[in-house]
Amino acid sequence: MKREIGPNQMKIDALPARASAAAGQMLLGNIDYDERATMRAWEDFLADEPKCARDPIHPSSVRSLIHESWYRSVTGGINAQGIEAPLSSDRDEIEYLTRANAELLSAARRSFASLGQLLDRTGAMLVLADSDGVLIDAIGDKKTLHDGMDIHLAIGGKWNEGAVGTNGIGTALWTGEPTFVHAAEHFCAGIKSWTCAGAPIRDPLDGKIIGVVDLSGYSPIFRPHNTALVAATARQIEKALAEQQQEQRTRLLEAFISSAPSYRRKDGLVIVDHRGRAIFCKNVPDGETSEMMDGPMEPGRGRWLMNLPSSGSDADLAKALPAHLRSCHITPLKLDGDLRGAALVFPPVPAASSVAVVHRKVDKHLQDAVAMIVGESEALQAAIDIACRVARSGSVTSLLVEGETGTGKELFARLVHAGSRRTANDPFIAMNCGAITRDLFGSELFGHVAGAFTGASREGKPGVFELANGGVLSLDEIGELPLEIQPFLLRVLEERVVNRIGDSRGRPVDVRLVASTNRDLKQEVAAGRFRRDLYYRIGAVSITVPPLRERGEDVLLLIEHFNRQIATVAGEDPLEFSHKALEALLAYHWPGNVRELKNLVGRLHILARGGTVELQDLPGEISAGNRTIHSDHPAAMLEAPVCTFEDAECQAIKNALAAEGGNLSKVALRLGISRPTLYRKLGQYGIRRGFL
Known part of the structure; x- marks a missing residue:
């Protein structure tokens, strides 16, 4: 016997005329969406809950993603006749949510500001939720924002699946993928006149989901590309988060340099951020940080190591260290007066690097194979x-x-x-x-x-x-x-x-x-x-x-390797390279990587005049990058290599770093820019200071 349809379900069947076209037959992804068929499937699903719990096979009229979410909603005890999400209106709790998600809100600010005006009078609203599906920001069409209050689609509303069943925010959190939920696909009757598309936001450091960005409105706003829009917005927010993290990493490194003058280059060093995650590791064996495997496969970086105490005192920091890290010396790192990280300094490790340890332990076959990979x-x-x-x-x-x-x-x-x-x-x-x-x-x-x-x-x-x-x-x-x-x-x-x-x-x-x-x-x-x-x-x-362009002076090692290899096969003496030729080879972008370099060295053995490779012996695309023009004549100026403003800016920063010995405060003053701008530029151009 089928369950009676409640009053909220009756509203779905009586959608306004302007919504009927969108609520009828439409293409959702790769399936045809039929409003009435989806409603019938939902009603049948609820009418026979025990069978659904035993045999959750989805009907052809409903996407498997939606049917699986309905199944989770039923088994989770969600009221299918619900008309709204839980809402916290407590001012202290909202303030706590804002503080706890300050980084996410800051990273989303630019994207939300640019999209907010565009959504006016579109019938759509853009919301930001935290990792628990609680809304922490909302912008968009004023009427839709107002109507969203009726279902608690507002700041403080909790929209994970465990609170309100199938919906764009909660289902995106569950699947970890961009997801749309349209009209009758929602589990709760009171939100079936809405459509929503959500995309998870991941922390760039450890890949964990920290929030969701979602586009919502009444069902007529549905377009297949809504999901692409929120996915692109999520990527923009992740990019902004990465820039924030890079800036904080640079500032913490600078704070460490200022507070630890006795630090030795051979000491092991791990710097953790305010969440206790490793953001910088040097000279530390993987065993020191491998007991907590929350992070990625990359040794050390991104792993959670400890909880930073709120006080930041040396005694409290020492107590917060896990047992396997007690051998290190810990130093608090403060930014603008607040504890924002800590530096863990370990005694010098006996080997120069973990790779060298591997080399001593492996057999000769592996040593020979490692030797074939040239580079340091x-x-x-x-x-x-x-x-x-x-x-x-x-x-x-x-x-x-x-x-x-x-x-x-x-x-x-x-x-x-x-x-x-x-x-x-x-x-x-x-x-x-x-x-x-x-x-x-x-x-x-x-x-x-x-x-x-x-x-x-x-x-x-x-x-x-x-x-x-x-x-x-x-x-x-x-x-x-x-x-x-x-x-x-x-x-x-x-x-x-x-x-x-x-x-x-x-x-x-x-x-x-x-x-x-x-x-x-x-x-x-x-x-x-x-x-x-x-x-x-x-x-x-x-x-x-x-790629070869990111391997620095490995270019010189490879030139020497291929030079001797080709000379030995040909029964000739190795070529000599002039200083200018080597400078040009180092500066070249190497789109063809090691294969291109090897082919070039073979070509030079055939075409180079004499036993020395000069700048003019190199191909034009390589020698042009190192050519300087000493004439003021217009014709000579036309021959000068043209660089972009970005190239010039990058070089200016490098020159200032060299001139000021890496002191970022003096570098910013010398360039006439603020310190935050300098941090952003360092991350943008991938410039690293050579002190750590």
């Missing part, structure tokens, strides 16, 4: 360190290597192979997914039996998984893998059994997978071109190979 930059050494750990681990069976084309990603696959070899015959199989036609992917990966398809080998053929059994399989450009093949790859990785095409017999395989890509797989997942579950499976541990 911090980012590269961090990537080598993680790859060495994966190579020596018996439990990690896959590694994702990300980086631009030409950075040397395959070397990391060979490093993993060298470090995990049990016998001299363990195979290393490499396959470039970008070089395989769509029709042959299945056969190349999994193999086939005789006669499995037209053109199949008469004897059958093993795939690369079988060929790599007992060793390492390197899948380059995995982002090119067709979507229809990805579930089969995931199954092989999960079950460690491969079925050849046309064969029902499973063949066990023991393979370590190293997948590499020059694409942003997170964007590919968001665009629906790469399966989310496969991404999480292959990317449980990932490294990013830095």
